[in-house]
Amino acid sequence: MADLSIEFCGIKSPNPFWLASAPPTDKAYNVVRAFEAGWGGVVWKTLGEDPPAVNVSSRYSAIYGKNREVIGFNNIELITDRLLDVNLREITQVKKDWPDRALIVSLMLPCEEAPWAAILPLIEATGADGIELNFGCPHGMPERGMGAAVGQVPDYVEMVTRWCKKHTRLPVIVKLTPNITDVRAPARAALAGGADAVSLINTVNSITHLDLDRMVAFPAVGNASTHGGYCGAAVKPIALNMVAEIARDPATRNLPISGIGGIGNWRDAAEFIALGAGSVQVCTAAMLHGFRIVEEMKDGLSRWMDEKGYRSIADFTRKAVPNTTDWKYLDMNYQVIAQIDQDKCIKCGKCYVACEDTSHQAIAQIVGEKDSRTYEVIRDECVGCNLCEITCPVEGCITMVPQETGKEYMNWTQDPRNPRAEGVR
Template identity: 85%
Template sequence: MADLSINFAGIKAPNPFWLASAPPTDKAYNVVRAFEAGWGGVVWKTLGEDPAPVNVSSRYSAHYGKNREVIGFNNIELITDRSLELNLQEITQVKKDWPDRAMIVSLMFPCEEESWKRVLPLVEATGADGIELNFGCPHGMPERGMGAAVGQVPEYVEMITRWCKKYCSLPVIVKLTPNITDVRIPARAALAGGADAVSLINTINSITSIDLDQMVARPIVGTQSTHGGYCGSAVKPIALNMVAEIARDPATQGLPISGIGGIGNWRDAAEFMALGAGSVQVCTAAMLHGFRIVKEMSDGLSRWMDEKGYERISDFSGKAVTNTTDWKYLDMNYQVIAEIDQDKCIRCGRCYIACEDTSHQSISQLIGAEGVRRYEVKAEECVGCNLCQITCPVEQCITMVPQATGKSYMNWTQDPRNPRAVT
């Protein structure tokens, strides 16, 4: 049986599944229910200075797929609206009652050293296992110079991280904003400031939809709205890319990463881990489906690890990083072409339409005497783009088959067709 326990930047947990700092971790009641369900840790909802912020109503909106499946989730909720004292009391008690679970406390304070100096000892006194610096919240507290207002300025990231390492002995995790051109830059700044780890991604600036009757974006507050933080399954590709960028950057290589963004099942978690994440944080999936999803996540990951022969998460964490590179280093001589399994084909014609209208006209539509359609790939025309495979509704009906070209590896920097090729 696979061992799911982790030691992430010195923080131990029975499994890598943590609840992210968000509404589900705003109070002891929720966190205890999460621990009872089997979560390995939580990041307590972001604490700030008193007086606590005031939230509005309503706060959430969504981007839907078919059958009202929530693809993306948007929120304009701020950090905790409960007092600092009450939160610290509850954190202390929960950690005392659940000593084996990871308790991380998310923090957001102004860019004033005295504020951090005053509060950090209070947080450490709770018995928490670590702190997470919220440098990513995209929509709240700018008047106090916090959230993404900090995360977008590498000098601030490094400065505050240094303060935390100076006034606190707990592991420091820096949560990065995706609302930036190059996520590697703040990650490097966090490391320069002494960060023990980074977590990413925080939410993305977004407006999910417009109420065309009232002519106002959602969520609606009276007659107005504003941009919020976007999360959920839709942001997973963006999150995976940013995790990979940090994991393969020579300047931050080896820096522990807690992966966040669209994780809803064990496979999502495994993908983040394959790109270097040592723990994963979940929010939207728990809000949509409840805390019990962690059972399926843990069981699924454990079964997959057993199948692959991985005894612990560290056995496969980061294994996909070395296979992730810049476009210019890809093999220009590698070639695949599409192949349609006629036994599985349902003759819907989606592959043909997609290829004929928008791609390379490399699929033939053949109509028999009885009007029966058949689709065949024109091997000499196929460029291996795999659009047909993506549009096909039948799994494994269309496969991309590698071709023997007789040519050795050659990347774009070596290609004679490149006017700047290295010869």
């Protein structure tokens, strides 16, 4: 049976599934229930200076798919609204009672050294395993010079990280904001400041939708609203890309990464780990489905690892990183052609409409007796774009079949069609 235990920048955990710093980790009651359910670790909801933050009502909104499935989740909640001393007492007791679980404390303070120097010994005294610097919160706190206001400035990231390394012996994890042009810059800055690891992504600036009768966005606070932090399944592609960018950057390729963003099942977790994450953090899925989802996550990951022959998490960590590259290095001579399985085809015509209207007119609609319809790929016109496969409602009906071209690998830097290709004058 696969071993799910991990060691992340010196922090041991029975499995890679951690709860992210958020409402699910706001107090001892929640965290204990999470540990009882089987979570390997938690990042305690962000602590700050007293007096604590004051939140508004309401706080959440969502984007729905069919059957009211939550695709994206938006929140305008701030850091902890509980007194620092209360949080510290609870953290101390929880760590004492659950010594085998990872317990990280998230922190957010003004961009001055003194507050950091004052709080860090208090965190160490709790017995916590590490700290996470919240440089990503996109709402409420940036207006106070914290959160994303720090994370968007690499010099600030390096400076505060250096302060923390100076004033604590605990591992320092820097949580990065996705609300930035190039996530590699703050990751490099965190490393330069001495960070032991980074975690990402924090939430994405967003307004989910409006009440068009009242002309107020959600979540509505009286007759007004504001932008919030977007998370959930919808942000997973953004998060995967940013994790991969850091993992394959020569400057940060050895920097441990805790992956966050839209993780809702074991497959999501495996993808993050394969692209560079050493642990994964979950929030939205737990808020929507409860703490027991970790049972399926652990079971599914373990079964998949057994099937693939992976004995430990380390066996496939970063395994997909070498296969992730810049566009210019992709093989220009690689070719796939769509193929329709007529036995599975339900004759809905979605592939034909999509290709005919918006793509390459590479699917023929053949009208037969009694106005029957058959759809066939026009091979000479198919560019292998995958649109037909994506629009088809029947899994496995349309597949993309690799073609033997007889041509050797050639990327864009070598392609004679590129006026700046090597050897082209």
